[in-house]
Amino acid sequence: MEGESTVKFDRWGSPVTTTSDACISLINSYYHQVLCYGRERKVIMAAMEEDRECVLANALAALFLFSRDTSAASRHLQVAAARLGRATSYEKLLYDSVSSIMNGTDCETVVALHSKLLREFPRDLASLNRAQALCFYMGRPDLSLGLVEQQVLPENQQESYIYGMLAFPLLELGRMSDAEISARKGLEINKSDPWSQHALCHVFQYECHFREAVKFMEECSPSWIDCSSFMYTHNWWHVALCYMDGHSPLNRILDIYDRHIWAELQRDDADCAEVYLNALGLWLRVDVRGWIGYTGNRLRNLANCLLNQESWHVDWLLDLLSVWALAHIGEIPRAEDLVKSIKSRLYSMSQKKQQSLHKGVLLAEALFEYGRGDYQHAYDILGPDFNANNFKVIGASDEQLDVFNEVWYTILLNTGYTSKAIGEIEKRLQHRSGVPFLWNLLHKVLMDKIKQKTGLEIQDSAKLKLTMLQWRNL
Template sequence: MESVPTTTTVTTRPDRHGHEIRTASSACVAAIDAYYLQVLSYGRDRQVILQAPLHDPACSLANSLAAHFAASHRPSQFKSFLSAAAASLGSATSYERAVFRAISCLVGDEKDEDAALEMHFELLSEFPKDLVSLKRAQVLCFYLGRPDLSLKLVEQVLPHNEDQSYIYGMLAFQLLELGRMNEAEKAARKGFDINRHDLWSQHALCHVFQYECRYKEAVEFMETCSSSWTSCSSFMYTHNWWHVAVCYLEGESPICKVLEVYDHYIWKELQRSDAEPGEVYINALGLLIRIYTHGLTDCIVDRIMTLTDIFKKESTWGMEWLLDILALWALASMKEPKAEDLLKSMKSRIYLVSTKKQKKMQRAILLAEAVYEYGRGEYKKAFEILGPDFNAIDYKMIGASDEQLDVFTEVWYDVLLNIGQISKAIEEIEKQVSKRAGAPFLWSLLEKAYSMEGRADASDAAEKAKALRAACFS
């Protein structure tokens, strides 16, 4: 049964951040405020925003925010919400009009990501306490592969939000994506001190620990925080556990520890009635391909097969570029003919975006083609596609963090070793070891490469890996 406005008097009412909203309903504002909290806390109940237009169908902000949510979750509805928002602009406040302009560039017929980013800069310049619009703009920057612009956005509003929850997690993530780990750790700790349930600050701190090979610290910290994850979205819940599993894997813990996380905390999420399957699959596949590049294929074949059965269905394609690439690997590695169909679908899909974005996404297609060949065991073809100067960081446009892209670096090492480019492999692995000398897996990989080249220092690399492995979780 649809709700009705709690009052018929149209007036302006403040949201939780003090922005004026033109509405006849206090319940409409309450739904908007609830949505803000869900977005910032990565909550499971983001659909609460759909209640706001029910309480006041004429509220422009309610309809704008509902349009943005519906564009991803209920595509058949977003245009009606956007039209309703536009119809109410005449009586809307300046804040509501600014939000409408920014969102309409993201989801409307005139979708333009560059214009949307410009509109968000303008919006946040005038309304710097709007952390939900900041989060929306940062997500846009993430998919554009522009952490530099994302950092600029958060720095623009930080002076107005220095004591606010959630702002420091948003700052920390951009700093770590730009390699500024010391600053990222300080920001994440500050966010965590303000609100211990700020999942983005927790997540950013784990990123720092993981990058710096502080695996035991990362796992203990995340496991301590895990009781606060029960109400978060499927993505955030499984992604946080994905980080824990990758720490175990990079620290070369027994594979049973990694698979325990996969089975009980990632895959099991699908048993929840309110789970978002696509959000689970991206972390499930992201972990399985990582296990695969570590040479532990035998123990995960059945799990890969389960996922290939899912991704043989074309209805599962097109949710995320990263997810499609990971699914492509799974299908190809199991010799599924549907892998080729998925690759063709990805190639055709880039023509649905602007000409400017098409050029950027051509690089994503190259990565997809290489991963397809890698999955099929065609290592030479994968090498020819990627070229001799491959750098995974150049592929951020697929919507992946540095940590998520690392698996493609591991694919690269595997390709080099399999085609006999041992010297090149050693060069690349040693480059990574110089940055992350505390990672046992990298030393084990170096031992393998040295041994293949007949070098005497292979035993030294093996001893280093063994010592680090013992120290990681002692």
């Protein structure tokens, strides 16, 4: 009965102590926003207003506010803590998982708490989404896969969004065929699921089916209009990359940036840091390909936004890309400040986190040197055995990390390590033989080598002919 404290059930069938049916309805709306990467997660604040005593509403409101207003978030968490005596077992488990995040508990413990919750309440896909995000920032797709595959999927065989959540760790583990099957199954259940769309695009990109990826994603794009800043600009980032690797004119990439990435910053409800992340990831690829000089003031206008420290330390990958951008446009003191701040942030962490994230600091230092054109110093920092695929701990997908391998090839070529660059490029082509940029780069390197060392002309010419033949057959 409305107005009486009683146990009601949310969309997952989890028990919630509340006085309000409206509170439950709004909590369910919040779950939907989480799973569809929607723009309206603030609906959880309305749920809390409907029942200020509800532990679940207050805990989820605290989580929503955590990155926006830490004082307000703490207040809501305190309200939830004060009422745990009347909470259900589900609410207590969720409170434990949320409070562990807000208290800075180590990620392994936080994921373990989420795993405990999901063992008892395996239909809670919103908590699975949160746990998978933590696994992503730990660089542990194996752990993410275990959570969804072993604990949650058996109870959610026909549930919307579950197969996109299965597909992503599969593709991060290199199981592309399985990821494609899962993503397609997710789209059969809900063709507007942006995470399943995103996962299938990853598969197309990995397999170098760039035209197919563009066609698929552009057909899906009307369903992104209500997505969060991250999901909206990230999916368009994928489209831009597919155009880039598919030999499309630069103006198509610039058009996507202007209409779907930069324009997002003009929205009142935009999450600017999420937009910066995707924008910078695009510009670094453009720079590696030698096209940045044809893009006008776009990078400078974007980098000027990064002078404000509000965007610093929101995300490790964003910090790294920001260091490069600031150094590239000549804001050297500001770039140095950001590198120093990254180091200071690292030293404030636990010994265990320092060890795992030390690579991130090295990459920041190298990107600073690369950004200002000191390739030798960048090489010295990274060492001869750099491989971006070993840097998942910075919170980046394989596709996001791949640009740092491209930066590495550029550093090698600009420091005279031509033979090593050739070997690294050939090694990469063994895994992704349909990437035109890599063939073009290999072609250029071989041509330069022929000019410099006529003694290698016969051997290299044969290799060049093979390279060109393979390139034509893409």
